[in-house]
Amino acid sequence: MAHETQLTHGPGGRILSNTGVWSSDGKWIVYDTRSDTVGEVFDGTRIEAVHTTTREVRTLYESKNGAKCGVATWHPIEPIVAFILGPEHPTAEWSYGASRRRGVIVDSRKPGVTIALDARDLVPPFTPGALRGGSHVHVFSPDGEWLSFTYEDQYLETALRNVGISVPGGVKVSGTHPRNRDGTYFSVLVTRTNENPLSGSDEIQKAFEEAAIGTNGYLRCDGTRQQRALAFQGHVRTVAGNIISEVFVVDIPDDVRIAGDGPLQGTETQRPFPPKGTTQRRLTHTANRTFPGIGGPRHWLRSSPDGTRIAFLMHDDMDMTQLATVSPNGGEVTFVTQCKTGVASSFTWDATGERIAIVADGCVCTVDAATGKVTTLTEPSKPEETPRPEACVFSPNGRQIAFVRRRESANQICIVDT
Numbered sequence: 001m002a003h004e005t006q007l008t009h010g011p012g013g014r015i016l017s018n019t020g021v022w023s024s025d026g027k028w029i030v031y032d033t034r035s036d037t038v039g040e041v042f043d044g045t046r047i048e049a050v051h052t053t054t055r056e057v058r059t060l061y062e063s064k065n066g067a068k069c070g071v072a073t074w075h076p077i078e079p080i081v082a083f084i085l086g087p088e089h090p091t092a093e094w095s096y097g098a099s100r101r102r103g104v105i106v107d108s109r110k111p112g113v114t115i116a117l118d119a120r121d122l123v124p125p126f127t128p129g130a131l132r133g134g135s136h137v138h139v140f141s142p143d144g145e146w147l148s149f150t151y152e153d154q155y156l157e158t159a160l161r162n163v164g165i166s167v168p169g170g171v172k173v174s175g176t177h178p179r180n181r182d183g184t185y186f187s188v189l190v191t192r193t194n195e196n197p198l199s200g201s202d203e204i205q206k207a208f209e210e211a212a213i214g215t216n217g218y219l220r221c222d223g224t225r226q227q228r229a230l231a232f233q234g235h236v237r238t239v240a241g242n243i244i245s246e247v248f249v250v251d252i253p254d255d256v257r258i259a260g261d262g263p264l265q266g267t268e269t270q271r272p273f274p275p276k277g278t279t280q281r282r283l284t285h286t287a288n289r290t291f292p293g294i295g296g297p298r299h300w301l302r303s304s305p306d307g308t309r310i311a312f313l314m315h316d317d318m319d320m321t322q323l324a325t326v327s328p329n330g331g332e333v334t335f336v337t338q339c340k341t342g343v344a345s346s347f348t349w350d351a352t353g354e355r356i357a358i359v360a361d362g363c364v365c366t367v368d369a370a371t372g373k374v375t376t377l378t379e380p381s382k383p384e385e386t387p388r389p390e391a392c393v394f395s396p397n398g399r400q401i402a403f404v405r406r407r408e409s410a411n412q413i414c415i416v417d418t
Contacts, residue, residue, distance in 0.1 A: 001377065002378070003417045004415070006412050006414050007050045007414060008050055009408060011409065012033060012410055013035040014031050014032075014033065014048075014412065015039035015071075016388075016390060016403070016413065017071050017073050017391060018299065018346045018391050020076075021074065021391065022074060022395050023079060024075070024076055024078070024079070024396060025396075026395045026400070027051060029052060029415070030072045031050070032046070032048075033046045033048060033070075037388075038388075042086065045068060046062045047060045047061040047069055049108065060106050061081075061083070061106045061112055061114060063086075063088075066089060067085055068096055069084060071084045071136065071138075075140050076144045077143075078107075080105055080106065080107050081106050082105050082138040083103070084103065084138070085103075094179060097134065098152040099134040099153060100134050100154060102117070103166070116183045117138065117166060117183060118130070120132070122155060123176045123180065124267070125267075128171075129171040129187060129257070129265075130183065131151065131187050133152050134154065135150070135164070136149060136150045136151070137149060137300075141228075147166045149164055150163055150207075156271060160194075160205060160206055161208050162190075163207045163208065164188055164190055165230070165256065166185035167185060168185055169257075171183045186256070186257060189271070189272045189274060190230065190280075192204070192274060203236065203237075204235055205236070206234065207232050207233070207234050207248070209233045209298075211230065211301045212228075213226075213230065213231055213303040214308075215305045215307070218328045220329065228252040228253075230250050230252065231310040231328065232247075233245045233312075234246055234282070244286065244292050245294040246284045246285070246286060247282075247284040247301065247312055249310075250279065250280045253275055253278060255275070258276045258277075259273065259275065260274055260276040260277070281330070290315075291315035291319055295315040296313035296315065296343060296344075297345055297346060298346070300346060302349055303349075304349055304353040304369065305351060305353040306353055308328075309326070309369075310328055311324070311325045311347065314333070316335060321339075321342035322335050322337045322339060323335070323347065323372075336369065336372045337372050337374065339374060340361070341360065344389055345389040345391075350394045350418075351398055353369060355368060357401045359386075361376070362387075363376045363381075364376075366401075377401070377417075384406055399418055400418060402414070402415050
């Protein structure tokens with residue numbers, strides 16, 4: 001077996017995000033301090049990083065005025081971290097919730113000092129580039145030039161989850177609402193949702209768990225390159241009326257500041273519209289399978305570095321969760337793994353695109369992306385110490401994988417050599 005190291009010790013909550021947990025130099029792993037094992041209770045007050053060699057723990061940010069913070073990810077080049085920040089001075093009318101959270105950035109060289117990521121404008125006629133609700137899971141693109149996030153609208157009661165992106169460019173909003181904020185990024189939604197999708201159609205009720213496609217986009221069928229695109233899960237309604245998740249792609253234009261068939265900021269009766277040139281496509285059609293839809297542990301889609309394959313989890317005909325892939329251009333779904341007990345975690349690709357990190361059969365493993373061969377890296381453990389399913393993340397150089405075990409009555413950050 002490979003060498004495993006437990007980096008943290010003692011009590012306290014520790015939650016890894018599903019990707020982006022390694023600093024670009026591979027020396028630090030960032031996490032938040034939500035108290036419950038799975039991170040469903042958003043009560044963390046610190047963003048911390050642990051050094052992978054010395055095991056030094058640094059506090060990058062500690063929230064104040066009743067705010068909570070979590071879901072931290074590193075920039076792929078710079079020593080900065082993006083994360084969620086809940087409301088300061090929360091009230092009964094404005095407490096933490098999906099539509100009342102925002103993204104902030106902290107420079108690890110200036111701990112404790114946050115920079116507002118997304119702007120917020122809650123007063124009509126709203127401001128282009130500002131959000132009217134809450135953002136979540138901010139992940140930098142491979143080149144670090146933009147971020148993706150999921151979003152829920154605060155203004156409309158019929159808010160549906162969507163996917164958006166933020167690009168550099170300051171946004172100023174008026175001060176007519178006490179929760180309005182300026183931002184350093186220009187944010188837009190890039191997906192389209194429908195509260196009541198037509199059965200058997202490609203309309204989606206919810207867009208979520210997205211990932212940038214490729215380190216440099218992907219090649220279309222005509223040989224041209226789409227530089228900026230996201231894969232995401234979309235809830236569709238089958239002919240039988242059931243809601244299932246399918247794989248979708250949205251191609252995003254170079255300039256997201258140009259409005260399409262509606263205002264980027266939305267109206268009093270309509271959610272924000274995607275930019276001009278945004279194209280949303282469905283890639284998978286699984287309604288007629290024995291076990292339809294994407295399945296298994298909660299996970300974010302992940303693209304191979306070359307942009308040719310989008311990976312996700314799906315049940316095989318034996319009802320075991322397996323890794324599967326599909327091209328961003330569409331086509332047949334290919335199962336990668338044939339794990340007897342199924343894949344039990346979210347996953348990441350290494351930088352070469354040759355391996356995928358997963359938890360299977362109670363162990364951290366790597367999967368050969370070409371052959372599906374599984375290599376077990378960690379020893380089998382007691383059920384209560386089995387690697388957690390939320391994160392299994394390759395280091396930038398592919399030589400280590402970060403994950404979480406429950407030890408000493410607390411979540412602990414661990415790494416294993418590959």
